[in-house]
Amino acid sequence: MEAKLISVVVPCYNEAATVPEFYRRIKAVAGSLQGRSFEFLFVNDGSSDHTGRVLNDLASLDPRVRVIHLARNRGHQIALTAGIDHAAGDVIVTMDADLQHPPEVIPDLIHALEQGHDIVHAQRRIRTGDSWFKLLTAKLFYLFMRFFSGVKLIENCGDFRAFTKPVQQTVIAFRTPHQFLRGTFVQVGFRQAVIQYDGEARFGGETGYSLWKMVNLAIDGVLGFSATPIRIITWLSLALWAMSLIHLGVSLYDHFVSGITVPGWTSIITLMFFFTGLVLFSIAVIGSYVGRIFQQGQNNPLYWVCDLRNLPEDAPGKEGSPREVLLAQHVTKTSGAIDEG
Numbered sequence: 001m002e003a004k005l006i007s008v009v010v011p012c013y014n015e016a017a018t019v020p021e022f023y024r025r026i027k028a029v030a031g032s033l034q035g036r037s038f039e040f041l042f043v044n045d046g047s048s049d050h051t052g053r054v055l056n057d058l059a060s061l062d063p064r065v066r067v068i069h070l071a072r073n074r075g076h077q078i079a080l081t082a083g084i085d086h087a088a089g090d091v092i093v094t095m096d097a098d099l100q101h102p103p104e105v106i107p108d109l110i111h112a113l114e115q116g117h118d119i120v121h122a123q124r125r126i127r128t129g130d131s132w133f134k135l136l137t138a139k140l141f142y143l144f145m146r147f148f149s150g151v152k153l154i155e156n157c158g159d160f161r162a163f164t165k166p167v168q169q170t171v172i173a174f175r176t177p178h179q180f181l182r183g184t185f186v187q188v189g190f191r192q193a194v195i196q197y198d199g200e201a202r203f204g205g206e207t208g209y210s211l212w213k214m215v216n217l218a219i220d221g222v223l224g225f226s227a228t229p230i231r232i233i234t235w236l237s238l239a240l241w242a243m244s245l246i247h248l249g250v251s252l253y254d255h256f257v258s259g260i261t262v263p264g265w266t267s268i269i270t271l272m273f274f275f276t277g278l279v280l281f282s283i284a285v286i287g288s289y290v291g292r293i294f295q296q297g298q299n300n301p302l303y304w305v306c307d308l309r310n311l312p313e314d315a316p317g318k319e320g321s322p323r324e325v326l327l328a329q330h331v332t333k334t335s336g337a338i339d340e341g
Helices: 019-032 051-061 076-086 103-114 132-148 165-171 181-187 211-225 228-256 265-298 322-330
Strands: 005-012 037-044 065-070 091-094 119-127 161-164 192-199 304-309
Touching: 005 019, 005 076, 005 103, 019 037, 019 051, 019 103, 037 051, 037 076, 051 065, 051 304, 065 076, 076 091, 076 181, 091 103, 091 165, 103 119, 103 161, 103 192, 161 165, 165 181, 228 265
Parallel strands: 005 037, 005 091, 037 065, 119 192
Antiparallel strands: 065 304, 091 161, 119 161
8 A cells, every 4th residue: 555645643631842842853754755745633632731822833834733622631542532533644643742652663654554564553672761660560551451351462562553544444433431542453453563663751741641540541451351350250259159168168067076166256357358348349340341331321422622723624534424424423523612501
């Protein structure tokens, strides 16, 4: 395939310090690829700093810069989904704005696609600038996902990847309020490849991906792609039930054969707390699945767009196309004001 139009999708949350440098570097990369057109699709995920103003200034100077302003913060994965929904390119590249994903890797991604692949993941060889705690939690994240999730994630592959139009049309059909795109792109199949690069340190500002958000991402990945936690609870319950029967047999033997009656207040209280905690934990896991079913059953839009820059109001897709119908069902555009109840 030959990529004539390349869409670079960049979610931004409080990235005012990094966006100008990112734009400078991505513009240089676009200029180095002769015969290719680019659109730089920034998604302002309800930033609380002046990221929106910086993006609007860039859009006024360069028509290739297209900005989607979400009405409220919806999280990295939903912001990424919004950008993928609106991307018009033959090839779509997703990456972060903090420059830990070097724009200079994009030509390698495009080349790999043109060799016949549909999805190309960018895998970090090294993670420059990350603390030992960040490296440890990242390692634990992938171990956790490998054990509990039904999807084999590619380790050290974040959301830096390139993919073709058919993949885009497949991925946008996955509408869930708990998006986990790393798992989705692996799950959909197609012809996939991995290229490696050296990660860079964050250019400026502070990361918006806290430990709590990483934990939530791991939970979304597990609950969204696997019923393993429920199966673990089932086997744990059977094991504890077997242990209780063994303990009952030993107690009856001690009482009727050995004539020993062991005072059991401490063991009773201990077991009561243990089993009560187990029951509550099991209910919490099952409740998490039920809660997600409830949220998906409401069929609410994933995000709300309050403003567009250099994008047509009816973008993306042609009127009446399956893609446009799908988006019409899930994407709500609002002016930011509520006129009617």
